[in-house]
Amino acid sequence: MKKNTNKLKPIGCKNVKIQNRNSFWGKRLQQLREYIVPYQWKVLNDEIPGVPKSHAVENFRIAAGLSTGEFYGMVFQDSDVAKWIEATSYCLIDQYDSALERLLIEVVELIIKAQQPDGYLDTCFIIKEPEKRWANLRDNHELYSAGHMIEAAIAHYQATEKTHFFQAILRLTDHISSKFGLEENKRKGYPGHPEIEMALIKLFRLNQDPRYLKLAEYFINERGKKPEYFELEAEERGEKKPAWPFWSHEYCQVHLPVREQKEAVGHTVRAMYLYSAMADLGYETQEEAMIETCKALWEDVTQRKMYITGGIGSSAFGEAFSIGYDLPPDRAYAETCASIGLVFWAKRMLHLELDNKYADVMEKALYNGILSGISLNGMKYFYANPLGVWPDVCKIRSDLSHIQPTRQPWFDCACCPPNLARLFGSIGQYIYSHDEETISVHLFIESNVSIQIRGQTIFLKQETKYPWDGEITLHIQTNISSEFTLMIRIPGWCKQAELSINSKKIDISGLIEKGYIKLKRIWNNDDHIELSISIPVTLVRAHPNIRSLAGKVAVCKGPIVYCLEEIDNGPNLAQISLPKDINFTPQSGEEKMFKDVVVLHGIGLRSKSSSPNNQLYRTEDYSQEEIPIKMVPYYTWNNRGIGEMTIWVREV
């Protein structure tokens, strides 16, 4: 195990501010505070009629003895509340809000009351089956929910500086630590759904207590060993086989010890959370085998199993990866949470290896497969994010039963909405990293950041309308001129970029290392850097092994993937094709709903049948008619009613 003492580090959640409420993410943060978080609180309290019952807060009331009734919901229903606390805490860090603080005080008190004297905290097993605590790690998600509680407690502590919730969750963590581990008096368990590993390493980073790193390491390393813990505990329960038809060792990523897992398999969210934790552990230990495993898995996922939207999981059965290149656009599962997990992982990979390939995927998932999971008004959600939809068949085909052709107000399994909320709340943490000598800029998001470089505070102000245009300005503020390196990402899709420092153009051709412009110099107060990235509209093709995309193109502009919608282009989008030399005119401010969004206009072709009758099969050829077409960012689809949508279009 070699130690890297000057590792690239994430930026603390309080160091980044996204203040401009007219900027892309500034607006989302405002929406988070004003609409998303209050809406989700009401849903969690069952205050919105017609929305699937949550009962998540009521479960805590019952567990706390403040209400009577039965536990209701998924076995991991508590995690919805934890994720909401995390998101709301980030809102408070972003901007103090007394109403939200009151809600946090209320819910945190409730959770502490529900916690058992020994530290245990899971309302399902407090209320419903206390005798079954820790009896089924494979299925019961207690460690998963605990992980979310830890993340919630850390964010809550950072937001409020109050320690009571944090201390309570440390008691839960200690309780878990007393149950599981390699020591003789402990069980050799690990979670069916990873999450707690990431949370424990976050905890370790906060308080430097090595017990938390050790517990995370134990959970990761124990996974996949034989005899398999899940089989042992199933035997203890007298179970013959798992209750879920889709369960397999691969489903939970316990088929191999983690360092031997070189191909991504199974449930995509579990995989993302595991791989993120593995990257975290690799970062802390700098163990080469672990880092190489993470890199191999990254290549497998992003070069064989990822949709162009950053969506992952093309198999609805088990919400899982399929084999490489099996990426049918209309049957995509591409769960919103899986793309969120991909962003978690990408950020961690950046800290193992500064390479724009990680940031490119992070950005792709963010602006496409994740943003598509939430309506423009913030209050309706997709669980699965297909790349093409014909709503009429979604209603009847069982192989499309996972596809909702319109966003939903909530779900029985409601993991995605509060996961989106906490990601939005923490978006600032994805923009920059730093070490003792370097500040890295991964994402182009209007923001301010303060970073400690060798004891010196550097302020960086980023101004940009990205992704709608490619002009980015970085202003440096520093009390003392100081030498450090700025690493600024050039996206992999970018063919042309220009950079000036203090209005003087710099030749960057020799300065690019793994997709980052390296600017090492003595920086002075008021230095400013102008980066201009060319973001033309491009036609993107798929790897030839993706059978379902042969002969098709996607239209992209920078990180934004575009789609055709029926409302703009009429029904039967399959009949539309794009000439190779199509010229798109970007336009913004077109519709109220799309005020700041750049849409694309062009002349495409629509096949017209020359068959004189309505025969199902005919020898007559199609003719092609020029038609105006309009494409909108994929993430904005289905905000104007139900209709057909497609990303991939035939190329002629």
Next chain:
Amino acid sequence: MKKNTNKLKPIGCKNVKIQNRNSFWGKRLQQLREYIVPYQWKVLNDEIPGVPKSHAVENFRIAAGLSTGEFYGMVFQDSDVAKWIEATSYCLIDQYDSALERLLIEVVELIIKAQQPDGYLDTCFIIKEPEKRWANLRDNHELYSAGHMIEAAIAHYQATEKTHFFQAILRLTDHISSKFGLEENKRKGYPGHPEIEMALIKLFRLNQDPRYLKLAEYFINERGKKPEYFELEAEERGEKKPAWPFWSHEYCQVHLPVREQKEAVGHTVRAMYLYSAMADLGYETQEEAMIETCKALWEDVTQRKMYITGGIGSSAFGEAFSIGYDLPPDRAYAETCASIGLVFWAKRMLHLELDNKYADVMEKALYNGILSGISLNGMKYFYANPLGVWPDVCKIRSDLSHIQPTRQPWFDCACCPPNLARLFGSIGQYIYSHDEETISVHLFIESNVSIQIRGQTIFLKQETKYPWDGEITLHIQTNISSEFTLMIRIPGWCKQAELSINSKKIDISGLIEKGYIKLKRIWNNDDHIELSISIPVTLVRAHPNIRSLAGKVAVCKGPIVYCLEEIDNGPNLAQISLPKDINFTPQSGEEKMFKDVVVLHGIGLRSKSSSPNNQLYRTEDYSQEEIPIKMVPYYTWNNRGIGEMTIWVREV
């Protein structure tokens, strides 16, 4: 109800002979006798190791008290034996065979022994649940199996002229008649899976006993009435809901009274058997409402819900029709039995209305979606017949779990193999029809037929190598010159046909009625007709509403649909495209396995990625490389190992 006293009639099974064992169907009949029927007998007797257990004959032994043990198999396991008897009887009619006759004697004796004193006959409920007889018509298939027994008994009687089995089955029919009907002492039941209706009308046509027509009529007319019988009997059983997740009123076609059913829905085989029986009833009664319903359903199936192969059912869930134009090629269910049912129905529609559209579909299903269901050696079978297969994904995708990428030796639900056998055995019955003035030739199959026209026996000898070429000769033999009309089908896809009578060319342009050349004249002994149908290779496009086929073509030559196979064209068939002006060279005698089969050679294009690396998504365009391609008849696919296959190919 208007009566048509001179209706087009089917030809009796003994009147057609397919004697040339080198002809397309002559070879199949020989294979039926030599391989298929003996192989299936062994399977039904569990004499072939490694093949899914049938137990079908053993069930009869147990029911007859000749063996002990439990019933095993599907609730309709008996029908496999019945279909085998029917097929074997046709073999005997075709050519006497003492070994097959001995097997028939043996199995028929066994069945008669198993029959209960009251006439009841269903081994599942004789052995396993005698108290549940007739208690669940919705699910239990007793009437379905009885229908197959009736068809078996008719064929057996026709083949052997022995009446003991026939009489036994009449007792079964009388037993059923005593249980179900409109009379006060009878239950208002009807079958969950239609079949007995067709069988009863066949029985009526044989012995003219109006009770059988009446019972069939009752079963058909009662269907879809409210209160629904299936709900009443479920209530009697104390059942809350059907045991099958896919059950619905539409699934069983009981959602509406039959005359109100204008759209094909639900389980395709049930639909085909019901619509066939409705056409039979419409034929017998000449009731306009029923005939119009059949025609409306025909248009819906063949113009909105049928694959180019004559396969039907694009939804694996419930083995069912989807909505119109939802015909994804790779997820096709297209059960072999459903296409067989389509042939049953088509033949019956021809007797309601002589129109080549019915014969065209009959032929399309026969040479594609049905023949694909059986290997060239006759002993392996497809249940589902997809139009495109990528074997690697069939193994992993649950939405393709119904797709076997290679034919199987048998199935747990083994309806298709013996259904193929009885269709092959009765193929002669699909070639011709006649009435008092007319002989119609629907199919071009080398054969001899004797037909009574106004008391005069006409012999017709058809010589042809169709479908491999379009030369058809009809020789007339008659003792006395006699006036009658010959109606000879010109397939709908045929753009050019020439006809000579006694070597003198006839202008047929004014003689065609609904796709049949009408030749009314006094025919003399030794008259001969030469029909020459042009069968070029054509590119066929799909209706624009079939989203999944946009931009694609199928290659057809006459009734034969062609496909690309990996063994001939390399892996990744999706990268192949066909130029609009592609020129195919038909060739036969190329491989031992394909000795008589015409394969097609041409120059197609293969997309080559110009991307310098292996990126999953890239802006680089594909280049096109000319490659030799080979296409084989779809029905011959997967006879040379497992590999990719596709019918629909991109057109450039």
